[in-house]
Amino acid sequence: MSKVLIIAEHDGATLNESTAKCVACANDLPDTEIDLLVLAKDGSGVAEQAARLDSVAKVRLIENDANEHALAAVLAPQIVALAGGYSHLFGPSTTFGKDLMPRVAALLGVNQVSDIMSVQGSHTFKRPIYAGNVILTVEAPADLPVVATIRTASYKSVSATNNAPVESLTDHTELPQHTRFVGLSSGSSDRPDLQSASLVVSGGRALGSAENFALIYALADKMGAAVGASRAAVDAGYVPNELQVGQTGKIIAPDLYIAIGISGAIQHLTGIKDVGTIVAINKDEDAPIFEVADIGLVGDLFKIIPELKDAL
Amino acid sequence: MEKILVGLKRVVDYNVRVRVRSDGSGVETDGVKMSINPFDEIALEEALRIKERGEASEVIVVSIGPSEAQQQLRTGLAMGADRAILIESADPVDPLTAARVFLELVNREQPGMVLLGKQAIDNDNNQAGQMLAAIWGRPQATFASKVEIQGSTATVTREVDIGLETIEIDLPAVVTTDLRLNEPRYVKLPDIMKAKRKPLDITPLAELGVGTATAHAEVAFEPPEERQKGIMVQDVAGLVEALKDKGLV
Numbered sequence A: 001m002s003k004v005l006i007i008a009e010h011d012g013a014t015l016n017e018s019t020a021k022c023v024a025c026a027n028d029l030p031d032t033e034i035d036l037l038v039l040a041k042d043g044s045g046v047a048e049q050a051a052r053l054d055s056v057a058k059v060r061l062i063e064n065d066a067n068e069h070a071l072a073a074v075l076a077p078q079i080v081a082l083a084g085g086y087s088h089l090f091g092p093s094t095t096f097g098k099d100l101m102p103r104v105a106a107l108l109g110v111n112q113v114s115d116i117m118s119v120q121g122s123h124t125f126k127r128p129i130y131a132g133n134v135i136l137t138v139e140a141p142a143d144l145p146v147v148a149t150i151r152t153a154s155y156k157s158v159s160a161t162n163n164a165p166v167e168s169l170t171d172h173t174e175l176p177q178h179t180r181f182v183g184l185s186s187g188s189s190d191r192p193d194l195q196s197a198s199l200v201v202s203g204g205r206a207l208g209s210a211e212n213f214a215l216i217y218a219l220a221d222k223m224g225a226a227v228g229a230s231r232a233a234v235d236a237g238y239v240p241n242e243l244q245v246g247q248t249g250k251i252i253a254p255d256l257y258i259a260i261g262i263s264g265a266i267q268h269l270t271g272i273k274d275v276g277t278i279v280a281i282n283k284d285e286d287a288p289i290f291e292v293a294d295i296g297l298v299g300d301l302f303k304i305i306p307e308l309k310d311a312l
Numbered sequence B: 001m002e003k004i005l006v007g008l009k010r011v012v013d014y015n016v017r018v019r020v021r022s023d024g025s026g027v028e029t030d031g032v033k034m035s036i037n038p039f040d041e042i043a044l045e046e047a048l049r050i051k052e053r054g055e056a057s058e059v060i061v062v063s064i065g066p067s068e069a070q071q072q073l074r075t076g077l078a079m080g081a082d083r084a085i086l087i088e089s090a091d092p093v094d095p096l097t098a099a100r101v102f103l104e105l106v107n108r109e110q111p112g113m114v115l116l117g118k119q120a121i122d123n124d125n126n127q128a129g130q131m132l133a134a135i136w137g138r139p140q141a142t143f144a145s146k147v148e149i150q151g152s153t154a155t156v157t158r159e160v161d162i163g164l165e166t167i168e169i170d171l172p173a174v175v176t177t178d179l180r181l182n183e184p185r186y187v188k189l190p191d192i193m194k195a196k197r198k199p200l201d202i203t204p205l206a207e208l209g210v211g212t213a214t215a216h217a218e219v220a221f222e223p224p225e226e227r228q229k230g231i232m233v234q235d236v237a238g239l240v241e242a243l244k245d246k247g248l249v
């Protein structure tokens, strides 16, 4: 029997989509019972959303002022205090989970299984390595807890028709004061969220400037799509870092991904492996992106984007 | 602060397209170009800049790996590190063991900061820094894109999914680097010559006296499912038609 504790990701008000994907992954374990843990300042709203996720047995809620911002050093000891009795502790492969779960793993004295893309057995998993060039099957020790992050792009969210009980807990562990939240600057917009959008329009170095990148935004807005970018476009300052798609950015799986002026480096492609349909627009017919694109169009983006926008 | 420890892992160069060995027993690394993990190069660059600003007095580069990792450490010395430590292990080490090795070196050297990469691009684990911070009981600032030091604290900007988060941490602490933190310098020929005279200390992992963790068993290696090359369209009208056929617009 697998008893799984999933650490919920949220912003204080809304449960992140990544949590429902972790539940989907946990469902693939043999004979599972799944609890969710919400660590928050005022968490009742988030706990309510968590309780609706199908397959969740119960939601455990720890409310504490110290949990207002998700600081790994503060959250990890509270998770470890609850870890007894669980065979698996899961978090998402988002920056939240990547920051937090290895800290939990180390306190429990185990290595972490990073980026689970498929469950082969209670302790056996597939995960990508070398920027997705190789798929590795790993087996974690059977007698130790499995701490893992889940590659969210590999899973479809479970539905939300449940009504699991919520259990409020008080935590008595001593929490460190050595790490303090200062601020968050987010280029937040009304556009769909890159990680969960079903349509994404993405631009690369070829855009040439932040001003020109407006072409990508305009096309995305016309389509109701989220905006993404290559590392080169982020490094050059055309767009903020949270738009980077790839090995070291976001791994996404929309139904449609339109890559414009992106060459298709392996580090970029690993971020779009699970996309439904990849469209590539590039003036170089030999660009590697065409090797993986479902639909390719050779040409100058400065001519094509306005035309495409008008045609849609 | 007095010292900064920097991790330099020897990995397959990021330009190499690695392949699974034909018998599926692992990844083909024979004759393949090896380099410093790119995130570790960024970590070293940051440590050097901190030292050049007068906020640290010594930069020590550390690699856990085979004897050949001396090459990467020499490159680190040529970039400007003061001395190097190789913890020699013919077999690759898991992230928790790496963290325990770093903790032992932390106890010996008492650095004010340990700068590591956010992930090693071979196993893409993204664990060792967080693990070191955990077992050391100290702050972690992962995915850093800006590091400022104010005496006994540091302010670090972190690349997170929704933007940029800033945190303040007490030192000593672990910082892991993201791509935008800096652009590493190139090594110049005279520096390579000078680096040959800098100290490089080698200790076998077995003699360090750290308990190794249980690594995950590597059961199978396989190539990923390849995406098939699709169709080429001639113009925007063709593109729109193809998208309509698939019901995407």
Ligand SMILES: Cc1cc2nc3c(=O)[nH]c(=O)nc-3n(C[C@H](O)[C@H](O)[C@H](O)COP(=O)(O)OP(=O)(O)OC[C@H]3O[C@@H](n4cnc5c(N)ncnc54)[C@H](O)[C@@H]3O)c2cc1C
Binding pocket: A203, A204, A205, A206, A229, A230, A231, A232, A233, A244, A245, A246, A247, A248, A249, A250, A260, A261, A262, A263, A264, A265, A266, A267, A268, A271, A281, A282, A283, A284, A287, A299, A300, A301, A302, B014, B038, B039, B121
């Ligand atoms: C450790 C590491 C991690 C990395 N992580 C990532 C990552 O997460 N994500 C990522 O994207 N990259 C990542 N990279 C970088 C990656 O290797 C590439 O450098 C990057 O993806 C290139 O971006 P690009 O395709 O926009 O630029 P380029 O490779 O320069 O491609 C630009 C393309 O635009 C085309 N073009 C030019 N002008 C026009 C025009 N007018 N119309 C149409 N097409 C035009 C060109 O033909 C070319 O194909 C990483 C690299 C390293 C070392």
Ligand SMILES: Nc1ncnc2c1ncn2[C@@H]1O[C@H](COP(=O)(O)O)[C@@H](O)[C@H]1O
Binding pocket: B006, B007, B008, B009, B010, B037, B039, B040, B043, B062, B063, B064, B065, B093, B095, B098, B115, B116, B117, B118, B119, B120, B121, B123, B124, B125, B126, B127, B128, B129
């Ligand atoms: N064998 C090693 N030698 C030196 N540094 C390492 C080693 N393993 C991990 N590190 C450091 O820890 C970071 C994260 O590694 P990982 O958790 O394996 O992705 C790397 O970028 C290095 O800075």
